[in-house]
Amino acid sequence: MKLDKSFYLNPDVVAVAKQLIGKSLHTSLNGKHSSGIIVESEAYSYKEKACHAFNNKRTKRTETMFQEGGKAYIYLCYGIHHLFNIVTNIKNKPEAVLIRAIQPIETAPKKCTSGPGNLSKYLAITTSLNGVSLTGNKIWLEEGNQLPCEVSKRIGIDYAQEDALLPWRFTAKDNQWISK
DNA sequence: TAGAGGATTGAT
């Protein structure tokens, strides 16, 4: 059961990030289908410094986040890693959920989906998918059983000062696939 | 047009 567009339009990005734990992510790219259960996510909002679109900072890169929820926002980090985000909220309210780890449904080598960079590599996600709709047939999410989750502060955003302390990271409890 | 830095990773 593919997630409806209304799910992504939720104005509470933190709630969306939490609800995403346990749902499944699917890609059908280059004739190959990949999928996994989302076990780790982080919320980002224009209201706080860690977000690229903080204070409505609109650039070519962040443009996708200003679009209506239900789109894929993918960007390159450290010149190496493709990071996959789910855009939420309505148009001109840039908020997104970073998917940090999934648990593969098919058999897969361990650790290959732990961390946003590896995750994107496993799913064949590249920046060419930036702006692609999540209700289409290239990349989409499906309904799943909500997993018990734990809350913690986000990772790798120390530059955001006090906002780095926000408990906006969600992980599936006792799951071996989450990043360290 | 040049310089600085980053939502990371994997090896030391």
Added chain:
DNA sequence: TCAATCCTCTAC
């Protein structure tokens, strides 16, 4: 703990 690595943004 630290360096690799290159795209993006900002300042001049």
